[in-house]
Structure formats: C-alpha cells, structure tokens
Amino acid sequence: MLSGNTKDLKQSIIKKLEKLNRKKFKTDFIISPELAKRLSLLSKEINRQIGLLIDRYNEIQYVIVGDNKSIFIPELKRFRLVPGKLRGLRLVHTHLYNEGLTEDDITDLAMLRLDAVSAILINQEGLPAKIETAFLLPPNRENNIYNILDETDVYNQKTNFSEFIKNLEKEIEEKSISLFQIKKENNAFLVGCFKNKEEAKESLLELKELARSAGLNVVDTIYQIKQKVDPKYILGIGKLKNIAIRAYQLGVDYIIFDNNLTPSQAREISKLVEIKIMDRTQLILDIFAKRAHSNEGKLKVELAQLKYLMPRLSVKDDSLSRLTGGIGGRGPGETKLEIDRRRIKDKIAFLTRKLKQIEKTRDIQRKKRTKRDIPTVSIVGYTNAGKTTLINSLTNSNIYADNLMFATLDTSSKRLRFPEEKEIIITDTVGFIRDLPEDLKDAFKSTLEELYDADLLLHVVDISNKNYEKQIESVNKILEELNLKDMDTILVFNKIDLIDDETLKERKKEYPEAVFISALNRKTFQPLLDKIFYKIFKKKLKHASS
Ligand SMILES: Nc1nc2c(ncn2[C@@H]2O[C@H](COP(=O)(O)OP(=O)(O)OP(=O)(O)O)[C@@H](O)[C@H]2O)c(=O)[nH]1
Numbered sequence: 001m002l003s004g005n006t007k008d009l010k011q012s013i014i015k016k017l018e019k020l021n022r023k024k025f026k027t028d029f030i031i032s033p034e035l036a037k038r039l040s041l042l043s044k045e046i047n048r049q050i051g052l053l054i055d056r057y058n059e060i061q062y063v064i065v066g067d068n069k070s071i072f073i074p075e076l077k078r079f080r081l082v083p084g085k086l087r088g089l090r091l092v093h094t095h096l097y098n099e100g101l102t103e104d105d106i107t108d109l110a111m112l113r114l115d116a117v118s119a120i121l122i123n124q125e126g127l128p129a130k131i132e133t134a135f136l137l138p139p140n141r142e143n144n145i146y147n148i149l150d151e152t153d154v155y156n157q158k159t160n161f162s163e164f165i166k167n168l169e170k171e172i173e174e175k176s177i178s179l180f181q182i183k184k185e186n187n188a189f190l191v192g193c194f195k196n197k198e199e200a201k202e203s204l205l206e207l208k209e210l211a212r213s214a215g216l217n218v219v220d221t222i223y224q225i226k227q228k229v230d231p232k233y234i235l236g237i238g239k240l241k242n243i244a245i246r247a248y249q250l251g252v253d254y255i256i257f258d259n260n261l262t263p264s265q266a267r268e269i270s271k272l273v274e275i276k277i278m279d280r281t282q283l284i285l286d287i288f289a290k291r292a293h294s295n296e297g298k299l300k301v302e303l304a305q306l307k308y309l310m311p312r313l314s315v316k317d318d319s320l321s322r323l324t325g326g327i328g329g330r331g332p333g334e335t336k337l338e339i340d341r342r343r344i345k346d347k348i349a350f351l352t353r354k355l356k357q358i359e360k361t362r363d364i365q366r367k368k369r370t371k372r373d374i375p376t377v378s379i380v381g382y383t384n385a386g387k388t389t390l391i392n393s394l395t396n397s398n399i400y401a402d403n404l405m406f407a408t409l410d411t412s413s414k415r416l417r418f419p420e421e422k423e424i425i426i427t428d429t430v431g432f433i434r435d436l437p438e439d440l441k442d443a444f445k446s447t448l449e450e451l452y453d454a455d456l457l458l459h460v461v462d463i464s465n466k467n468y469e470k471q472i473e474s475v476n477k478i479l480e481e482l483n484l485k486d487m488d489t490i491l492v493f494n495k496i497d498l499i500d501d502e503t504l505k506e507r508k509k510e511y512p513e514a515v516f517i518s519a520l521n522r523k524t525f526q527p528l529l530d531k532i533f534y535k536i537f538k539k540k541l542k543h544a545s546s
Pocket residue numbers: 381382383384385386387388389390400401402403404405406407408409430431432494495496497498517518519520521
C-alpha cells in the first residue's frame with residue numbers, strides 16, 4: 001500500500017514507489033544495501049522521507065511518503081497487535097539531513113510495537129551514510145523500553161535480523177512470566193483517575209476483587225490523582241500512553257478502568273490503545289454473565305449487556321471489536337455484535353418481553369408461597385459478606401458460596417426449623433455493590449422483589465473488610481432506593497473469626513443492636529437465632545393477643 005504525502009509527485013516517481021510495494025527482497029539483515037541505496041536516492045530526489053514497513057518474510061507491506069522531517073504511519077489494519085508479541089513489521093525510513101533517530105521514531109516504535117525502527121541517514125550525494133536501529137526491550141525491572149542496535153554500517157551489517165527477532169520474542173515471553181507472573185491469557189492492568197490517594201486505594205482494592213472474580217490475572221494497578229478526569233481519555237494522554245506501552249511490553253490483554261467510560265471516551269481510548277479496554281460496569285456485567293445459571297438470570301444479563309453496548313455501537317470502527325467482546329469471549333460476543341443496531345434493538349425488545357413473562361409466572365408462584373403463611377427472612381448485604389455461607393450453615397444446605405464477588409446471582413430459599421414446630425423460610429439474595437450499573441440494577445430489582453414479602457431482613461456485614469462502614473452505607477442506600485429502609489432489620493456482623501478480640505469489643509460497643517457471628521462456626525449463632533425467633537414469633541404473638 002502506498003500512503004502518505006504523495007501530493008504533487010511526478011507520475012514516474014509514484015510508479016517507482018508503487019513498484020516497491022509487495023516486493024520481496026532477499027536479505028539476512030534489516031535491509032539490503034541495494035534497497036537502502038535505491039530508497040535514499042529516491043528520497044533525495046523528492047526531498048521527502050520515504051519509509052517501508054517490512055514483514056518477517058522481507059516483503060514490503062507499506063510504502064509511506066513523509067515530508068522532509070517526519071513520516072506518518074497509517075493504521076496497520078492487516079497487522080493486528082497480539083498481546084505478548086511484536087507487530088511483525090519493521091519500519092525502515094530515510095532521514096534527509098543526516099539526523100539520527102528522533103523522539104517520534106521511538107514513540108512509533110513503542111506505541112505501534114514494531115519489530116524495529118531504522119533510520120537511513122542520507123549524505124550529500126543522496127547515498128546512505130549510516131543506519132541507526134532501535135528495538136524494543138523485553139520486560140525488565142528498570143522499566144526500560146528500548147535500546148539502540150550497536151551497528152551503523154549499511155554495507156557491513158552483521159545482525160541476522162530474523163534470528164534477532166525470534167530470540168527477542170522468546171525472551172519477551174520468558175521475562176514476562178518470570179518477572180511479572182504473566183499468565184497465558186486474561187492478564188490485566190487496573191487503572192483509574194481519583195480525587196485522592198485514599199479513594200484510589202479503596203476503589204482499586206475492590207476493583208481488584210472484581211477482576212479476580214472475573215477470572216483476570218491482575219498484573220499491576222496504576223492511578224492518577226486529579227480533581228477532574230480528562231474529558232477525552234480519563235487519564236492524561238501522556239500517562240495513558242505510558243500505560244499502553246508498558247502493557248504491550250508485558251503482554252497484558254486488558255486495561256480495566258475503575259472510572260466508568262462514556263461511549264465517546266471508550267472510543268477515543270480505543271483509538272489510542274490497541275488492547276481491549278473495559279470499565280467497572282463492564283467488568284461487573286462480565287462477572288454476572290459468567291455466574292448466571294438460571295434461564296432468567298442469563299436473559300437479564302444479556303439484556304443489560306446489550307443495553308450497555310447499544311450506544312457504543314454507533315460508529316463502526318476498528319476499535320469496536322476491542323470494546324465489545326467480554327473476557328474470554330463471554331457476553332454477546334464479537335460475531336453476534338456484527339449485526340447492526342436495529343437487530344440489537346429487536347433483541348432488546350424480545351428479551352424484555354420474555355423476561356416480563358417469566359416474571360409474571362414467578363409472581364404467581366411467589367403469591368402462592370406467601371399464602372402458605374410461613375414467615376420469611378431475607379438475607380441482604382454487600383457482595384462477599386458471607387450471606388450464602390450463613391444460609392448454608394443455618395439450614396445445613398449446600399448452596400454455592402465462594403470467595404468471589406457475586407458468587408450468588410439466583411435467589412434461593414430454604415426452610416429453617418425452630419423449636420415448638422415453628423419454621424421460617426430464609427432466602428439468599430444477590431450481593432449489593434456501590435454504584436451498581438443502572439441497567440443491572442433494573443434487571444435485578446425483580447429478583448429483589450422477594451424482599452418486599454419478607455418479614456425480616458438480615459443485613460450481613462463482613463466485619464473484617466476495611467471498608468465495612470462504607471459497605472453498610474452502600475447497602476442502606478440501595479435498600480432506601482428499593483423503599484425497604486423501614487423494614488425490620490437485624491444487623492449481622494459476620495467473619496468475627498478474622499478480627500482480634502479487642503476490635504470485636506469495640507464494634508460491639510459501637511453497634512449494641514447488632515449480632516456478631518462467624519458463618520463458619522455454628523456455635524456463634526445462638527444470639528442471632530434468638531433474635532430472629534423473637535422478632536418473628538414473639539412479635540406475632542403480641543399482634544395476635546392485642
Ligand atoms: N473466615 C471466614 N470466612 C467466611 C465467613 N463467612 C463466609 N466466609 C467466606 O467468605 C467468602 C464469601 O462467602 P459467601 O457466602 O459466598 O458470600 P456472599 O455474601 O454470599 O457473597 P455473594 O453471593 O458473592 O454476594 C467465602 O469464601 C466464605 O467461605 C466467616 O465467618 N469467616
């Protein structure tokens with residue numbers, strides 16, 4: 001492909017340039033001396049830089065014309081970046097004034113992850129005087145990005161280039177694994193822009209848990225402190241470029257933003273960064289997609305994902321595929337999303353209708369159950385607080401619980417027997433999280449509808465979590481949004497086995513109304529059981545007798 005500044009060039013020159021295109025030449029080196037000479041003379045004649053992008057088979061894939069000081073590399077559509085690999089293209093271009101590699105050359109090398117960038121320095125006669133080559137370094141502790149090859153004689157090159165690149169890629173892989181624990185796939189950088197350090201640490205800690213729950217290998221977390229996020233890129237462009245370059249170097253597959261991205265931000269960042277990017281909402285959606293088992297759950301997640309993607313599909317550009325695929329191809333998937341917006345709209349409508357039907361049926365079932373007049377206690381709380389573990393221990397059940405965010409997506413109900421032939425139904429619910437994406441909130445509100453039928457809520461809190469107070473707040477906020485704030489509630493501090501006695505004493509003083517348990521240890525349950533019994537049955541008795 002011939003591209004760049006070909007304006008006003010003589011037809012004969014254009015012909016000569018076009019002749020270079022797709023040409024395969026024989027060499028063990030970066031460029032053969034003959035080709036270097038031809039390029040130099042031509043470049044001198046038109047007084048513009050000429051660049052060649054050459055693949056690993058020594059075939060010229062792009063011929064680019066610049067001005068007399070620089071050259072602009074077009075989008076390399078046919079040569080996508082594969083995490084952990086180099087581009088498979090090297091740039092060899094002319095410098096007219098005998099000047100060495102420039103900062104722009106190095107930026108191109110790093111941002112495009114080229115195999116190498118060489119400058120042929122042309123002398124007065126229009127012949128190659130020298131060649132300078134920069135190449136990328138394997139991951140290293142010092143964070144060095146590139147190095148300059150130690151040879152400059154065009155006519156006496158010694159480095160066998162294909163060997164050199166083969167060894168370099170091998171070393172990249174080895175160092176990524178040994179120095180930075182890069183896995184085969186699903187490696188991620190977590191990034192964000194925050195108002196202060198404390199907020200950064202808190203948010204990134206939670207994002208890390210979310211990432212882990214989504215099956216990602218978190219390689220590094222990087223943040224920037226700013227009072228206002230960059231409207232275009234969230235982070236400053238310099239910072240973002242540095243992150244991208246390091247991500248390329250380590251072979252990272254995803255950059256996850258803690259800040260939610262507007263469709264236009266997502267697009268702008270994707271134009272700059274050739275790795276999949278995701279925001280917190282997408283990450284949560286992805287976990288939900290991974291975890292949804294019931295038919296209803298799956299439909300709901302798909303609906304939420306499609307709603308989230310809709311505004312991001314307006315421009316059909318290359319970065320699209322990087323925006324749409326979920327982790328490891330989960331979610332609506334790239335091929336499915338090639339269908340146009342209209343069909344997605346239809347799908348959204350279809351899913352909405354289907355879900356309405358399902359909800360209706362469930363509503364009927366729910367009503368049947370309430371008629372039975374068995375009191376219901378619902379467990380709510382921040383994700384990973386230990387809700388499912390508690391219901392399991394209380395009722396001797398075996399519902400899936402795990403040290404993952406959103407282990408539970410489907411509500412389940414169990415019977416719990418009390419003395420005197422009394423029993424209650426106890427239900428588990430999906431965990432809450434701060435700033436739950438709107439579409440998901442809508443989707444899962446209906447699963448939370450059971451809460452309206454509850455006689456009592458158990459608000460389970462992970463007392464060992466540093467942010468437990470904020471988590472209580474977040475849960476209360478969501479309960480308020482659901483109009484459940486005035487429901488009779490027991491605050492249940494869980495995981496007391498993970499804190500020391502001193503701290504436990506303090507918390508008990510702070511929250512005299514609460515009960516303190518370890519869901520893993522039934523011996524700690526009595527105060528909780530007493531309280532549930534009292535609130536459900538004693539109160540009922542009172543009502544009955546008054
Ligand atoms: N040490 C300790 N770990 C606990 C306790 N209770 C629960 N866990 C652990 O905490 C993790 C989360 O427990 P889950 O019961 O899945 O939490 P959940 O609230 O249902 O979480 P989601 O369904 O994801 O919202 C699991 O690894 C449990 O083993 C406890 O009292 N002590």
